[in-house]
Amino acid sequence: MLQGTVSGAEGLLDVTDPAGRAALLAVPATEASRGPDHTSPEQLRAGPGSPGLVPDSLGDRGNAGLFVALHGRDFRYVREQGWYHWSGWRWERDEDDAVLWAVGDMAESMAEVDATGRFTTAALRRNRQRAMSTAGMKAVLAHAKDAPGIALDASSLDADAAALCTPTGVVDLRTGRMMPPDPTGRHHSRSTSVPPADIPTPRWYRFLADTFGDDAEGMRMISFLHELLGYSLTGEVTAQVIPFLYGKGKNGKSVLLEVVMRLLGDYADAAPHDFLMAQTSDGPHTGLAELHGRRMVVCSEFRSGDRLDEARVAALTGSSRITVPRPRRDSFSFRPTHKLWLIGNHWPEVDPGAVVVRRRMRVIPFERMPIDGRKVDNLAAVLVTEEGPGILQWLITGAHRYLNGTRDLAGPGSAATVASTCAEVRDPVxxxxxxxCRLDSSLRVEQTQLYGAYRTWCRAEGHVPQSSRTFAVRVREAVGLSTPKNMILSNQRKFYPGIGLVAGVRATV
Structure with a gap:
């Protein structure tokens, strides 16, 4: 196991050691958030013994400067998203208007008398009254949001691909070492739900062995999964893989992903069912903005007949920047950090030429049923509660393995074999x-009869049939017809040339 460490007054603290963690947690949040060069209220008072704060200049801009001096380490303004506040270990969206309250508190603490004689009492009172008004507070924030050190581009959030923010610090996934929280360092807005700890995880290892087997093949699959999950902890997307957890129900797929997602906190998210599906309408897909800063995004279980949008899958599993259009606002773009994970009892439909999907998919087969006597209700919750920090440490070890190893995510033989058949199995046409069917220049088959036979076959195989128009396009491609005009017309009936049904195939028209 990797040892987690942080820099402390005496050097590196081992946060997996109880004493080390206690020393880190003993640091006051205010000390961690404000830093050594924070301007204290005493430094901003209007002379010795003055009861209030005085800005360098009077007016909204001067008051904004006072606010920045007081709270420059407590708040950030992200141009595309709004205000963030420092929580003690990461930057969080200011959804409760804490920044507005901070301006109000500052205004109430402003002086009405300047012992240094720079400003008159009347001017200070007018300035304080203005600062305490709703319009004045909003004006202060309007100036402050553009101040150096306060303004932040969205691309700066969670930009370090090898860093993982946790409640006790930021883990460098390349080394396994942990640094203490720092609002002036790299700006992290995502965080795991628990800190990592090097503790035993017997129930987790038993779950993996029960799910994949404890023989040599099972151990190879667990080792591959370990590195694949570790890769998903990073913000790297260079491997361009699509893990697909496939198998019938109640065999561990959902438990595995639920545990990992709970531990990753808001680094992980669940995508809506149609997120990767081909759409029947021309409307835009939604949800792109939610990918920003994520590490793992799980796509809901596929239903029979669901068809992947290959272009969308290619775009969302590549390394090109993602642009998010927004109504009545400027679009924004970001570098992807997420890995898409698929889960399902059914294969998604893919086009036969879906080269990207075929090349990137990594299938993790779930073929074993739970062992009698070992079934546990709410197993995912039990694993997170009892062994969560240790499981997160196991995941961090997987990330370390990936970043410092061969970075080969081809997978063991069973995964590769299943993946290679994916496109074939899920191209029903x-x-x-x-x-x-049989292709032969001497054969022909009526269009309606062939489509009826296809529909009958789909019902028997559990597929949702394609529309007659889509099916016709595929058949014409198979027999080499460039246009429907080249079909044979006889007695007001259309026939495909060069193709026929094999003996025994029934058609229900």
Missing amino acids: GRFLEEC
Whole structure:
């Protein structure tokens, strides 16, 4: 196991050691958040013994400067998203208007008398009254949001691909070492839900062995999964893989992903069912903005007949910047850090030429049923509660393995074999043409009869049939017809030339 350490007054603290963690947690949050060069209220008072704060100049801009001097380490303004506040270990969206309250508190603490004689009492009172008004507070924030050190571009959030923010510090996944929280360092807005700890995880290892087996093949799959999950902890997307957890129900798929997602906190998210699906309408896909800063995004279980949008899958599993259009606002773009994970009892439909999907998919087969006597209700919750910090440490070890190893995510033989058959299995039209039809220049088959045979075959195989128009396009491609005009017309009936049904294939028209 990797040892987690942080820099402390005496050097590096081992946060997996109880004493080290206690020493880190003993640091006051205010000390961690404000830092050595924070301007204290006493430094901003209007002379010795003055009861209030005085800005360098009067007016909204001067008051904004006072606010920045007081709270420059407590707040950030992200141009595309709004205000963030420092929570003690990461930057969080200011959804409760804490920044507005901070301005109000500052205004109430402003002086009405300047012992240094720079400003008159009347001017100070007018300035304080203005600062305490709603319009004045909003004006202060309007100036402050553009101040150096306060303004932040969204691309700066969670930008370090090898860093993982946790409640006790930031883990460098390349080394396994942990640094203490620092608002002036790299800006982290995502965080795991628990800190890592080097503790035993017997229940987790038993779950993995029960799910994949404890023989040599099972151990190879667990080792591959360990590195694949570790890769998903990083913000790297260079491997360009799509893990797909496939198997019938109640065999561990959901438990595995639920545990990892709970531990990753808001580094992980669940995508809506249609996130990667081909759409029947021309409307835009939604949810792109939610990918910003994520490490793992799980796509909901596929239903029979669901069809992947290959272009969208390629775009969301690549390394190109993602642009998010927003109504009545400027679009913004970000570098992807997420890995898409698929889960399902059914294979998604893919086009036969879906090269990207075929090349990037890594199938993790779930073929074993739970062992009698070991079934545990709410197993995911139990694992997180009892062994969560240790499981997170196991995941961090997987990330360390990936970043310092060969970075080969091809997978063991069983995963590669299953993945190689994915496109074949999930191209129902192609399978039907191969299994139920024969190509021969002397043959012909009526269009309606062939489509009826295809629909009958789909019902027997559990597929949702494609529309007659889509099916016709595929058949014409198979027989080499460039246009429907080249079909044979006889007695007001259309026939495909060069193709026929094999003996025994029934059609229900």
